[in-house]
Amino acid sequence: MxxxxxxxxxxxxxxxxxxxxxxxxxxxxxxxxxxxxxxxxxxxxxxxxxxxxxxxxxxxxxxxxxxxxxxxxxxxxxxxxxxxxxxxxxxxxxxxxxxxxxxxxxxxxxxxxxxxxxxxxxxxxxxxxxxxxxxxxxxxxxxxxxxxxxxxxxxxxxxxxxxxxxxxxxxxxxxxxxxxxxxTHWRDLAPSVADPTTIRMVHSGAAIHGRNLEAMIDATRELGEGYSLDLYLVAGGDGGAYLRKLQARAGGLASIRFNPPVTPAELPGVLNKFDIGVFWIPPTHTNARYTLPNKFFDYVQARLAIAVGPSIEMQQLVDSKDLGVVSSGFDVAECVASIRSLTAADIAATKSRVDAASRELSxxxxxxxxxxxxxxxxxxxxxxx
CATH class of the missing domain: 3.40.50.2000 (Glycogen Phosphorylase B;)
Structure with a gap:
């Protein structure tokens, strides 16, 4: 040609x-x-x-x-x-x-x-x-x-x-x-070794309304000692106003960290040190109901266990390949329950299964x-x- x-x-x-x-x-x-x-x-x-x-x-x-x-x-x-x-x-x-x-x-x-x-x-x-x-x-x-x-x-x-x-x-x-x-492209990464004292959750994406980011903050507060949440958020088109509201909602909680955003190419490598990639987006419209976003595949290449809500496309992949946990709904209590259902041993085994599926999902x-x-x-x- x-x-x-x-x-x-x-x-x-x-x-x-x-x-x-x-x-x-x-x-x-x-x-x-x-x-x-x-x-x-x-x-x-x-x-x-x-x-x-x-x-x-x-x-x-x-x-x-x-x-x-x-x-x-x-x-x-x-x-x-x-x-x-x-x-x-x-x-x-x-x-x-x-x-x-x-x-x-x-x-x-x-x-x-x-x-x-x-x-x-x-x-x-x-x-x-x-x-x-x-x-x-x-x-x-x-x-x-x-x-x-x-x-x-x-x-x-x-x-x-x-x-x-x-x-x-x-x-x-x-x-x-x-x-x-x-x-995203396949990355030659291995699942990171768990921190015995803390289950490390992470979320990456844009700081825009409708993605239930508040629930991640509230769930981390509810989970308490032994859990942390790192956020890699790009400010939305509102000049960062919503991002600042999220930071205020976290209230200086030491277990929640707001990190500078990184480029798409760098993201899997940066996320690799964590344990669970989280995304609980309620089905407020059709695109949210069927979402299968970049971040899902970034989590796969980072070799993370994946925690999502009952979103149709993400749930299908998580369930069919045993990549993590699906909450029963999108309320904070339901999200918390799904995370608490995972032991450190469960997370390590899940990260190994994600690793095995990483080429197919690349x-x-x-x-x-x-x-x-x-x-x-x-x-x-x-x-x-």
Whole structure:
């Protein structure tokens, strides 16, 4: 296969977007990749269009909101300031394959395609991305549904993060996406030796509302002596206000530590010294109900026992491979009970089972799914020429 000219669009800070970074590593195997997104040029990109930080990726201008309110979806598709910036920056350039990350990038990908195949990688269930926000639910969700209905069947490939969400796209939009999990690269690590005095819990991710981070703090307080919790949290888009509330909630408790965030590549190695990776996210919306996030696979590569709530996709993996413990619910008492059910010997045995499953649950599998997608869409493009 001749080297491809590939365009990868992601309206995110790509250098902090673990899924897109892994995707870029695969795309770069096939040719030169031009990226479009916020922040500086990622390592695997041959060229980069940096979107100014102040430009929104949704039509949040006065005119854009008017289009949403008037249900002018087709006119609103490309109205976001970030989309307009990208279209102008790339005008006249030609590519062999275009990758759109998330639904908001799909119309721009098709507008730039000039007949080239588009691969739509949907990182979640797009129609309910932020349905906990009223304005998003009323104005943006209908636009996301329009984009999915209009463009998914026109795309040469569609992928998403888990089987449950793939089923939703098939049900509502008549495409069956390939499943590319949020797995991370295999790490040559061994389970750490337990501290005989303390069971060391850890959580990594973003400090944003709705993830039940308060329950982790309250559960650690309830567990008392012999347990600790380390948090590696990236401040959310609120300037760190929610993170500061969490720190205040911990109240200076010595068993809870807030650590500086680390890069996706460094995370498994940093987490390796702990015992249990925790994530108890209540099913307040569809994406939370079916979540199978980066952190789950980071915990696997760190060789940690895993403690989650009864979230469908995470529970299925934990139960099927005996990777940890699933709480009966998401209340603090239920989370505490699940942690207390694990003895030090249980944790050591579980970490060994996680170690045994680490290759199967690594990006070495999911990367092959990505490669098959690139080969397939590139062959589609060649056949069309």
């Amino acid at each position: 001749a080297p491809l000219r590939i365009l990868c669009i992601s309206f995110s800070p790509i250098e902090r977007d673990a899924r897109v970074l892994r995707q870029l590593g695969v795309l770069a195997e096939f040719g030169d990749v031009t990226t479009v997104g916020y922040g500086s040029q990622p390592d695997d990109a041959a060229a980069h269009v940096e979107i100014p930080a102040g430009l929104a990726s949704l039509p949040q201008t006065v005119g854009g909101v008017a289009l949403l309110a008037l249900r002018q979806w087709s006119r609103a598709e490309l109205a976001a300031p970030a989309v307009q910036f990208a279209l102008k920056a790339l005008r006249g350039q030609q590519f062999d394959v275009i990758v759109a990350n998330d639904a908001r990038a799909i119309p721009a990908a098709h507008a730039l395609a000039q007949g080239a195949p588009v691969w739509a990688d949907l990182h979640e269930w797009a129609p309910e991305e932020r349905t906990h926000v009223l304005s998003w639910r009323l104005l943006v969700a209908p636009l996301m549904r329009h984009i999915c209905a209009t463009y998914l069947t026109r795309s040469a490939a569609v992928s998403t993060v888990c089987d449950s969400i793939a089923g939703l796209y098939e049900r509502d939009y008549h495409v069956r996406p390939d499943v590319v999990r949020n797995s 990006f070495e599998h999911d990367g092959e799914v990505m490669r098959s997608i690139v080969r397939r869409v590139a062959a589609t493009d060649s056949a069309a020429q």
